[in-house]
Amino acid sequence: GENVEQHPSTLSVQEGDSAVIKCTYSDSASNYFPWYKQELGKGPQLIIDIRSNVGEKKDQRIAVTLNKTAKHFSLHITETQPEDSAVYFCAASRAGGTSYGKLTFGQGTILTVHP
Amino acid sequence: EADIYQTPRYLVIGTGKKITLECSQTMGHDKMYWYQQDPGMELHLIHYSYGVNSTEKGDLSSESTVSRIRTEHFPLTLESARPSHTSQYLCASGRGYGYTFGSGTRLTVV
Numbered sequence: 607g608e609n610v611e612q613h614p615s616t617l618s619v620q621e622g623d624s625a626v627i628k629c630t631y632s633d634s635a636s637n638y639f640p641w642y643k644q645e646l647g648k649g650p651q652l653i654i655d656i657r658s659n660v661g662e663k664k665d666q667r668i669a670v671t672l673n674k675t676a677k678h679f680s681l682h683i684t685e686t687q688p689e690d691s692a693v694y695f696c697a698a699s700r701a702g703g704t705s706y707g708k709l710t711f712g713q714g715t716i717l718t719v720h721p
Numbered sequence: 722e723a724d725i726y727q728t729p730r731y732l733v734i735g736t737g738k739k740i741t742l743e744c745s746q747t748m749g750h751d752k753m754y755w756y757q758q759d760p761g762m763e764l765h766l767i768h769y770s771y772g773v774n775s776t777e778k779g780d781l782s783s784e785s786t787v788s789r790i791r792t793e794h795f796p797l798t799l800e801s802a803r804p805s806h807t808s809q810y811l812c813a814s815g816r817g818y819g820y821t822f823g824s825g826t827r828l829t830v831v
Contacts, residue, residue, distance in 0.1 A: 607780070638818045649811050649822030650764075657818075693762055699818065707752050707815055708769060710780075714762035 608633040612712025629696035636698040727823035744812030753795040
């Protein structure tokens with residue numbers, strides 16, 4: 607089955623700096639890669655996603671890049687703000703078959719943005 | 722506004738009790754999932770369903786059971802709770818790619 611590795615496990619930055627979280631996956635058939643943000647006491651919320659036919663996607667201060675050859679993808683947050691502090695999860699899933707739509711998550715990254 | 726609802730949010734219960742964690746969604750999603758989140762943050766899939774009367778075990782073995790009698794409802798049951806069941810349980814639903822998560826139930830078994 608799919609295995610997703612996420613690094614780093616904790617990340618501390620100053621407000622205004624950039625933050626980068628990286629993930630690798632094992633299943634070359636995976637073609638959908640979402641990122642979730644989990645705030646204290648809440649469930650994870652989808653913040654951005656990318657499909658395998660796209661190399662990069664941006665949404666304001668957030669961007670995700672995908673390298674299918676190397677089987678890794680990254681989340682980039684620019685101009686970080688204290689409200690970006692949360693746990694971030696990457697995930698991967700494949701189209702078709704019995705695993706269709708089922709997400710495999712990385713281990714999570716605790717991001718702390720210091721004012 | 723959340724379209725997937727989990728109740729209760731918090732539950733403290735004694736060992737040996739039977740409990741049911743409720744999960745309902747109003748989005749008409751065919752796929753629903755239960756994840757267990759340990760204190761180390763990791764999300765472990767314990768059950769999933771691709772439609773009514775369809776349930777499968779996830780990647781992490783669990784003593785819990787699930788049912789899917791209605792599209793919108795996916796309850797999780799523990800017949801006899803133990804301290805090792807103490808955890809956060811997250812329900813999610815989706816159609817195709819991506820999930821929407823509920824806010825979770827934090828279960829403590831004493």
